[in-house]
Amino acid sequence: MGLQEEIDAIEEEIANTPYNKSTEAHIGRLKAKLAEKKDKLERQQAAGSGGGGGYAVEKHGDATVALVGFPSVGKSTLLNALTNAESETGAYEFTTLNVHPGMLQYKGANIQLMDVPGLIEGAAGGRGGGREVLSVVRTADLVLFLLDVFEVDQYERLSEELYKNKVRLDTEKPRISVTKSHKGGIKVTTADGVDLDENTIKEVLREYGYVNADVTLRQNLDIDQLVDALMDNRVYMPSRVAVNKVDLINPDYKAEVDAELQEMGIDPEDAIFISAEKEKGLDVLKEEIFQSLGLIRIYMDKPGRGVDYEEPLILTEGENTVDDALAKLGGSFDDRFRFARVTGPSAKHDEQQVGRDHELEDEDVLRIVAQR
Ligand SMILES: Nc1nc2c(ncn2[C@@H]2O[C@H](COP(=O)(O)OP(=O)(O)OP(=O)(O)O)[C@@H](O)[C@H]2O)c(=O)[nH]1
Ligand SMILES: [Mg+2]
Incomplete structure (x- = not known):
């Protein structure tokens, strides 16, 4: 069986196993195995395409924001409205990469904005330019989703794509400590309020090759978060949502947009409504970027x-x-x-x-x- 077939088989088994206390440890082991195999496949593909993995993107300024959105939502328009992109572009080494950087100057801070257009076309499974684009997102300090006011459900595809590529948004790195020991098997200490069974935690650790270890969980995690905590290539960063082209809607439609956002778990109060073309809402957006970066x-x-x-x-x-x-x-x-x-x-x-x-x-x- 090839690696891809193994991955498919594990995914199918997870999908077909009802989750309850008696299956939790088994699912834990499957998910740990799945994460490892996916990483392995990715490394193989990277090697095959000559990418080699370690794609370095030079960072400039005090912080970096990745601008993520579907084609034609207005990323380039926004970048031009917020930054000196046109004059600066030549100074960066992005020629082989479909990424357009620009510098936003706000309150004395230099904030690098990266327009990463290829995310959706190329990213699935890490083909084409997707991997390079994702490496840019992974090194950013903030993800700014840009949505078209008529298609805010694009958010789900975008955040899914980032999740698949090990970007964890708006969540802290799980707090867990694992220390290898010499004997006594795997010993688990959990804080109050941790729901995972000790056995599940042990199964997941064994899958990662631990035989003797002291493990401490300081917060409640689900299996996916536990797997994340044990894999060291997850990146954690904040995100914000901007809804563009609001100049095109009439006021009645706003309530509909709000409802749709709510359905996807976004508080409409937290979304930033803008028109990149008419330069509306951009002052609020700049301030929100500054605040979200914690500058x-x-x-x-x-x-x-x-x-x-x-x-x-x-x-x-x-x-x-x-x-x-x-x-x-x-x-x-x-x-x-x-x-x-x-x-x-x-x-x-x-x-x-x-x-x-x-x-x-x-x-x-x-x-x-x-x-x-
Ligand atoms: N009405 C309106 N049109 C906009 C707005 N922002 C961008 N557009 C238009 O939408 C179209 C696409 O804008 P772009 O900035 O090229 O979009 P993009 O996200 O960079 O697209 P790709 O580079 O293809 O990924 C252009 O015709 C823009 O003029 C806006 O706020 N209001
Ligand atoms: Mg563009």
Whole structure:
């Protein structure tokens, strides 16, 4: 049996096995096996097509957004409206890749937007240009779905495609720790509220070759999330939904769009309604992108030059310490650092003296005091 046939057979067996407590461990094992075989098949295809897997896309700016949508929904129009794409395109090495980048400048941050048109045509099963396009999506910090106001159900196809390609949206990486041991088999410790049977967890781990190990689950996971947690090639990132061409609808139709969004699990309040062509709603969209990326602005107080409010240092909510600021500043600050002074939202009082692990917030003013 070829690899593809094996995959088909396992998928069929999973589909035909009713899920309940007595079949849970068996399904767990099947899903673990399935994930492994799919990865193997993908690696074979990558090798066959000369792709080699490690496709590197250069990142520019403070953060990257992948713009994902069906043909003709208005991706290029939006990119041109938001960025300086036309003038910048030549500067990037995307000639062999069907990806169009542009730089959005907003609140002092440089946000790279990537128009990835080939996702739907090429992605299924990783053929054609799909894999390269997906590697671009996988390295992004945010996925922005762009939907046509008359076809918002496209969202399902798009998110399915990303899921199949190991992109996990709007969810944290599952918290689980696995430590190999020398004897005693697989020992499972679970936090309160974990529904999976110990036996299921063991079966899944055995499928991945563990014989002796200590496993701790700190949160409730289903089988798919457990498999995700054990495979190290899943990427986790936030996503937002923008609905384009709203200039074409009359106000009555909006309720219908809202209902459709709701049906797909999208709160219409969270969707961003725009017209890329008429440049409507774009200010809201920019702000939502900025917020979703968790970007924060740090105004540097430079000795003798005052506070620079024009070009803030951009950090993210996850990497927002003084240490992170030093790293981003580069140069010799790091070695010569004595302390910092902070004024603003994160400071208890103006000019608060802080150390390296102080966590900065949006619009803090930061002064580094260094040794001479
Ligand atoms: N009425 C209206 N038309 C729009 C809007 N945005 C884009 N269009 C039109 O929709 C068509 C497709 O727009 P593109 O920007 O080329 O779409 P795309 O998503 O880049 O398409 P592909 O590159 O083929 O994937 C063009 O004729 C645009 O003028 C909008 O907000 N309102
Ligand atoms: Mg286009």
